[in-house]
Amino acid sequence: MTTPLLKVSNLSKQYCTGFKWLQRQHTQALSPTSFELGKGETLAIVGGVGSGKSTLARILVGAEERSGGDIHFEGEELESRNLNQRCRLIRMIFQDPNTSLNPRLSIGQLLDEPLRFNTQLNRYERNKQVIDTLRKVGLLPEHTDFYPHMISEGQKQRVAVARALMLNPKIIIADEAMTALDLSVRSQIINLLLKLQKDLGLSYIFVSHNLNIIRHISDKVMVLKDGEVIEKAPTEQIFTSPQHDYTQRLIAEQTQRLQTR
Numbered sequence: 001m002t003t004p005l006l007k008v009s010n011l012s013k014q015y016c017t018g019f020k021w022l023q024r025q026h027t028q029a030l031s032p033t034s035f036e037l038g039k040g041e042t043l044a045i046v047g048g049v050g051s052g053k054s055t056l057a058r059i060l061v062g063a064e065e066r067s068g069g070d071i072h073f074e075g076e077e078l079e080s081r082n083l084n085q086r087c088r089l090i091r092m093i094f095q096d097p098n099t100s101l102n103p104r105l106s107i108g109q110l111l112d113e114p115l116r117f118n119t120q121l122n123r124y125e126r127n128k129q130v131i132d133t134l135r136k137v138g139l140l141p142e143h144t145d146f147y148p149h150m151i152s153e154g155q156k157q158r159v160a161v162a163r164a165l166m167l168n169p170k171i172i173i174a175d176e177a178m179t180a181l182d183l184s185v186r187s188q189i190i191n192l193l194l195k196l197q198k199d200l201g202l203s204y205i206f207v208s209h210n211l212n213i214i215r216h217i218s219d220k221v222m223v224l225k226d227g228e229v230i231e232k233a234p235t236e237q238i239f240t241s242p243q244h245d246y247t248q249r250l251i252a253e254q255t256q257r258l259q260t261r
């Protein structure tokens with residue numbers, strides 16, 4: 001058997017929520033969770049508010065410490081790679097470009113930042129990479145001089161994608177990244193992500209509550225409820241024969257919403 005790109009084993013997270021009678025209080029945000037992700041594959045993570053989706057995403061990109069479990073990348077324990085290397089492998093696209101893109105920086109500066117902090121490239125090499133990446137996401141070299149407020153929502157989302165691409169990651173995690181976009185912009189961004197996946201061999205982890213998007217783009221689905229994986233299956237199987245009541249309800253709700261629109 002080939003080694004999966006990413007292998008997550010018994011990953012768990014407890015948050016300390018304070019003290020009561022001098023005892024530390026914890027919430028179990030994520031119960032021991034295991035899954036694998038192959039190269040070029042897309043895993044969707046679905047579940048209601050507070051089910052642990054963002055916690056899982058933040059642990060994978062290294063923005064949050066885990067309480068237990070292992071993460072292996074190409075068979076190697078992630079902790080053993082240095083941080084610099086690690087934050088290149090897995091990158092995150094955040095929910096809302098209006099808050100994740102610093103309004104005081106130009107698009108060029110925003111894209112240059114990850115290169116300045118994480119690579120030894122000189123100014124000319126960095127500039128070349130910024131422009132190449134702008135082209136990859138369907139923007140122009142001229143956009144380097146623009147500021148976030150000067151461009152449309154769709155273009156901002158493209159900048160967010162470009163920023164995630166800057167260090168040539170292997171995996172991109174999008175945490176509810178497209179929820180705020182209107183329908184036509186959303187489908188443009190989805191098509192962009194699918195094209196990038198094909199061209200660059202990227203793997204994706206999509207956190208979303210929009211089951212339509214998930215059905216369209218993912219290969220497999222993991223359903224979380226209160227920090228526990230309740231179902232995990234290939235996408236078509238989840239939609240055609242959901243095993244768990246909760247999954248059945250999620251799909252039924254989605255179908256209803258579509259019909260009443």
Ligand SMILES: Nc1ncnc2c1ncn2[C@@H]1O[C@H](COP(=O)(O)OP(=O)(O)O)[C@@H](O)[C@H]1O
Nearest residue numbers: 015016027029048049050051052053054055056
């Ligand atoms: N920084 C934190 N400190 C304490 N509890 C947290 C923190 N972040 C999340 N939680 C709790 O962990 C659980 C999972 O949260 P989260 O991962 O954000 O869920 P989701 O993204 O699925 O809505 C929730 O009960 C939430 O209140």
Ligand SMILES: [Mg+2]
Nearest residue numbers: 053054055175
């Ligand atoms: Mg969340």
